[in-house]
Amino acid sequence: MAEYNHKAIEPKWQKRWEEESVFVAPDKPKAGKKKYVLDMFPYPSGAGLHVGHPEGYTATDIYSRYLRMNGHEVLHPMGWDAFGLPAENYAIKSGVHPKESTEQNIKTFTRQIKSLGFSYDWSREVNTSSPGYYRWTQWLFLQLYHAGLAYKKEAPVNWCPDCQTVLANEQVIDGKCERCGHKVIQKNLEQWFFRITGSDPKGKHGSYPERLLSNLETLDWPDPIKHMQANWIGRSEGAELEFEIKGSSSKIKVFTTRPDTLFGATYMVLAPEHALIRELKGQIENWDEVQQYVKAASSKSQLERTDLAKEKTGVELKGVRAVNPGNNEEIPVWIADYVLSSYGTGAIMAVPGHDERDFEFAKKFKLPVMQVVDSGEDLPSISSGKVVNSGKFDGQDSEEAKWKITDAVKGRRTIQYKLRDWLISRQRYWGAPIPIIYCETCGEQPVKEEDLPVTLPDDVDFLPKGESPLSRSKSFHNVKCPNCESPARRESDTMDTFVDSSWYFLRYTDPKNQEEFADKKKIKAWMPVDTYVGGAEHAVMHLLYSRFITMALHDLGHLGFPEPFLKLRNQGLILGPDGQKMSKSRGNVINPDEVIENFGADCMRMYEMFMGPLEDAKPWDTNGIVGVARFLERAWNVHAFVDTEYLNQEQELIVGRELARTVKKAEDDIQSFNFNTAVSAFMIFINAVYKVERISTHHWETFLKALNPFAPHITNELWEMLGHKEVIEKEKWPEVDVLLLAQDEVMYAVQVNGKLRGNAMVSTSASEGDVTKKALALANVAKHVEGREIAKAVFVKGKLINFVVK
């Protein structure tokens, strides 16, 4: 018999699957039999495939193959999240056009992914940087635009004055430009946003934050991910209260989650950006000082403002006094950058007796501190503070007092979210152009749908020169107004790549459609995604944005479901052999090509599954993979033991039983995504076969079918060696012989006072009395029970008996 040679076997079967279109998904799956199993599509980076990628891909591949063997029709596609900053940076450095480098990278990724034998339907491949795809990303923008869910406003960007360019947050290191080291400043630009904090434009379904939060309950997602999304949305209930300003008609509106502490409010704080400051100019006695503070705060980057947060700063608005609506007391008004303009109303009532930050501020500026009694909380211990009661609301619990006080001062119950609108403008070249035209006479005009796509021009230089690269392409930039035909200019910003990836799962259902983003019937046939697998690093952004886009398309009548991903599972990081994150600079990167070259795709797949639980971070062990390699070698050599008959019945029973257990375990583990223990079950089976050195053809076939989703190449080859002409993928998942799983005898653990003293083998149907008798007959048990009184016995059927003695 030939030796196991993965290099000869693997390409052979990969070619066969492709030629016979074994994994092509139909457009019309049988009713109730569809499964959409999706991987997070990769960014095709220049570094090539990382060993981390195949981990999730193998998991979904095993699952997809298992589902197909159980009569499901499976949509299992792959594609490329191909726009993005690295390709553009590479172009700046090397002069290679992003289109070229991206194409090259996709080629490499395709080769590497195909070499692992995954059962993707390659006929549905998508690429977000192709005009055929981003045309529909632009279409999506227009839908949101027309529905009022896309709008423009001024927002700060990180700006490097030296490079004359906008920087992404990850390009800012310690407040400095990663390229030139120059200090990064904040600069305001007009930018596009998606209104994720808004509501269904048709008014039927309510607010997005609310739904994004409450729908989480309906999803089969890991709890930590749901938690992170909930925190990100950051819902809090509270009240909006108004404070009058002495000598002015203006009022200060504040949001508070603790209206019950109103009587403890001893001063107010406005964010430095608050509009009231300008309004009250005439009243403010120290205007110069105030102006200076406002200016200083605005030039600080967000990073600085939070970094330098250790010491609180602020300035009092001298001459401005607010009136506490609870007790009509006059209190001072301050400005300070620890109050954010982006949250709540941009102003707070400060209650230093109940809030640590306010307390810190009050301490520094020697402001009075008061606590409200009966607030039902552990109060921070303060030395100089006074205690005040909450007037007529004294004695009520704080939840009740909250709303009574709110009503008494004519406040309004309200809900605030931390979630902010999604900034989608990027001052970059390598992304989908935003389909908007600015006309001098008609103003802002959306590109007409029939004029899409707005194609990315090729003749652009990427060197940073102070404006978006696209604005320097005259052919792109100068256009006619779609409305009045007079000279106009195109929007030169491109979209955040998260927009590209927030709808790609829809495109897979109909990737070549030129009339629509996807055919309604095809979407209905396949969506929503049944199982989605990817890294936990996308816990918030990608998953939240995809949910929002799906929800918005649903509200606008394009989709029949509000949630895109029913079940989500995360894969953990694969670390270097040193237990550190893999990186070039550490020199601990494992190259998948080399692993496949040395051990083969089947071995790589199985080892990645065997390493440990899918969601855990696990170090790559260069020696550990040898165990799986040996297993495959041994499985290969079992072929020599195959015979139609066993030598005796005992042999047949041993192998049959072990096989039934293995298939059952593999099935359970695939369904629950515990792939590591499924691999060990296969190993146990092969070890058992080596003990008897014989297996029937039928049993061997059953085993090969169960192993196929994990190691598709070797199982096909061994299957063919048994004389089969068709690929093994055409087979059904083997049924487990339940009778073989049934045992006629069980082993009971016998404990005395909770300590194991022996084991008793009894028949499965034995009663408690039978077990007791047999257990007490054990010498070691008798020894520990002798001369003492058995107070009671705890009997767990089929497991154990525990004698409690005095």
Place this chain on the structure above:
RNA sequence: GCCGGCGUGGUGAAAUUGGCAGACACGCUAGGUUUAGGACCUAGUGCCGCAAGGCAUAGAGGUUCGAGUCCUCUCGCCGGCACCA
């Protein structure tokens, strides 16, 4: 700081969810076999002890007939958020 998660042999990890801790692998030890190639086979391998036995799931308490699993506190590591009123 806040919110989550995790902590089991020399190593990666199992443990039917409160019921015999350490399955399956790596490594190591011994023997066999082959000796050219990350080789193969058999046996052993948590710690202490000659043994009987005792001790062991980060540490300390608790609940329970029984705890890796539940509760409380402490320590350590990882992830997310970061002045969110």
